[in-house]
Amino acid sequence: MSEVKKLKKPRGKVRLIEGKCIACGARCQSSCPVDGIQMSEAGEPQIELSKCIGCLKCVKACPGSALEIFYSKEDLEILAQLAGQQDLAEDEADPEELARRELVAAYRGVWVFIEQTEGEAARVSWELLGKGKELAAKLGVELSAVVLGDKVEHLCYEAFSYGADQAYLMDQTVFANYRTYPYLDALCHLIDKFKPEIVLMGATGMGRDLAGAVATRVKTGLTADCTGLDIDAKRNLMQTRPAFGGNIMATIMCDRFRPQMATVRSHVMPMPAQEAGRKGKIIHVSLPISEADVFTKVLEVIRDKKAGEVDIAGAEFIVSGGRGLMAKENFAMLQELADELGGVVGASRSAVDAGWMPPDRQVGQTGKTVRPKIYIACGISGAIQHLVGMQDSDLVIAINRDKEAPIFEVASYGIVGDLFQVVPAITAALREMKAASSGIEVKDVKAA
Ligand SMILES: Cc1cc2nc3c(=O)[nH]c(=O)nc-3n(C[C@H](O)[C@H](O)[C@H](O)COP(=O)(O)OP(=O)(O)OC[C@H]3O[C@@H](n4cnc5c(N)ncnc54)[C@H](O)[C@@H]3O)c2cc1C
Numbered sequence: 001m002s003e004v005k006k007l008k009k010p011r012g013k014v015r016l017i018e019g020k021c022i023a024c025g026a027r028c029q030s031s032c033p034v035d036g037i038q039m040s041e042a043g044e045p046q047i048e049l050s051k052c053i054g055c056l057k058c059v060k061a062c063p064g065s066a067l068e069i070f071y072s073k074e075d076l077e078i079l080a081q082l083a084g085q086q087d088l089a090e091d092e093a094d095p096e097e098l099a100r101r102e103l104v105a106a107y108r109g110v111w112v113f114i115e116q117t118e119g120e121a122a123r124v125s126w127e128l129l130g131k132g133k134e135l136a137a138k139l140g141v142e143l144s145a146v147v148l149g150d151k152v153e154h155l156c157y158e159a160f161s162y163g164a165d166q167a168y169l170m171d172q173t174v175f176a177n178y179r180t181y182p183y184l185d186a187l188c189h190l191i192d193k194f195k196p197e198i199v200l201m202g203a204t205g206m207g208r209d210l211a212g213a214v215a216t217r218v219k220t221g222l223t224a225d226c227t228g229l230d231i232d233a234k235r236n237l238m239q240t241r242p243a244f245g246g247n248i249m250a251t252i253m254c255d256r257f258r259p260q261m262a263t264v265r266s267h268v269m270p271m272p273a274q275e276a277g278r279k280g281k282i283i284h285v286s287l288p289i290s291e292a293d294v295f296t297k298v299l300e301v302i303r304d305k306k307a308g309e310v311d312i313a314g315a316e317f318i319v320s321g322g323r324g325l326m327a328k329e330n331f332a333m334l335q336e337l338a339d340e341l342g343g344v345v346g347a348s349r350s351a352v353d354a355g356w357m358p359p360d361r362q363v364g365q366t367g368k369t370v371r372p373k374i375y376i377a378c379g380i381s382g383a384i385q386h387l388v389g390m391q392d393s394d395l396v397i398a399i400n401r402d403k404e405a406p407i408f409e410v411a412s413y414g415i416v417g418d419l420f421q422v423v424p425a426i427t428a429a430l431r432e433m434k435a436a437s438s439g440i441e442v443k444d445v446k447a448a
Pocket of ligand 1: 321322324325347348350351362363365367368378379380383384385386389399400401402405418419420
């Protein structure tokens with residue numbers, strides 16, 4: 001009789017996820033029971049792996065979800081063996097569990113739904129292909145794009161250029177304009193037939209509508225508005241999103257059903273680099289459905305972008321104002337600075353609630369997620385609900401008269417001072433610099 005070796009579950013080691021540290025002030029360091037974390041000059045943790053005992057205390061203490069546990073190759077092998085032993089024990093005890101495991105194992109591959117309007121893809125779909133590529137590589141599977149529409153084959157080639165290995169194409173006139181039922185039938189048909197383990201969609205109006213309907217019909221779980229996606233040691237999708245009003249980051253799993261479905265807002269994931277001419281396989285699928293089968297008719301498509309409406313989500317430079325601005329008219333001062341930078345004006349929720357700025361300018365959990373090159377936060381305290389919408393900006397400049405304001409924890413540069421003096425001074429300095437480079441003399445018209 002062979003003896004079963006008792007394996008000890010490895011705890012793994014901690015590592016920093018690049019670019020996620022918000023330099024909160026060394027909460028991870030103070031939580032470490034073995035003194036295994038030193039802080040760099042930039043305020044980022046440097047983990048001494050020889051000391052790390054994988055206790056997870058720093059991971060839990062980190063407000064920016066910037067730390068994660070990783071396992072060595074040997075650890076992963078032990079985990080897989082342990083999972084196998086556990087599976088065997090559970091399977092023997094529970095035939096239903098065995099059937100469930102077989103069902104889960106039948107699903108393979110990562111899919112991204114390519115949202116399109118009049119043949120033009122939503123940017124979030126390409127962002128999701130970037131993340132999907134990473135997940136597919138970890139799982140060792142293919143990344144597929146799902147393209148639905150009328151005369152939309154070009155989107156398959158665009159999807160290949162952003163990393164998709166193949167594309168499921170349903171090109172029929174009935175899919176020309178989005179309507180829930182034909183799209184629902186189409187996507188469920190594809191899922192039934194090809195069985196993906198992960199389906200990602202943009203958290204747009206269309207994505208939110210479709211993802212909920214599909215998850216309900218195929219009887220699986222859906223996590224909306226994810227801010228982080230990763231794979232665990234058992235091939236499950238770890239779906240992270242703010243919960244309880246943004247006060248905690250929850251990681252949600254759907255380990256008993258397939259596919260695992262998640263929606264992600266635009267600008268949350270970085271845009272992947274495009275590789276022109278990259279090739280992939282197109283799988284043509286059609287559904288026996290005609291216009292007569294669809295009760296909802298599209299009479300006219302009206303683009304909802306009103307004249308003068310600003311897209312802060314796509315802006316490269318954002319000057320945002322909060323309650324510290326004190327009044328609506330003071331936003332003109334931010335507009336002047338934004339104009340000098342070629343950017344737009346954003347706002348905190350307090351400023352929007354006060355009626356100083358329209359809702360489409362709100363940055364944060366219940367507003368827009370932005371990822372500009374420069375984000376200038378003026379008179380914004382830095383509540384977590386605001387930070388989740390802007391902390392992935394390339395560079396954050398915070399202006400606040402309270403040196404303890406949490407916004408300084410995510411700022412690359414912090415200016416402690418009165419914004420009514422600092423903002424006009426920056427604008428004036430920019431004008432002078434521009435004038436100096438063009439040889440034009442600047443006069444202060446108001447002072448003259
Ligand atoms: C479920 C939920 C969702 C939310 N979603 C969002 C969201 O999407 N976006 C969002 O922004 N908030 C959101 N909030 C609200 C959030 O919790 C904060 O209340 C809000 O962000 C605070 O806005 P503020 O920083 O402008 O105001 P305050 O917190 O009042 O901060 C004003 C800041 O201005 C500074 N200040 C004042 N005068 C000056 C001056 N002259 N010069 C320099 N600095 C000055 C002060 O020191 C202070 O730090 C949400 C809240 C909840 C519960």
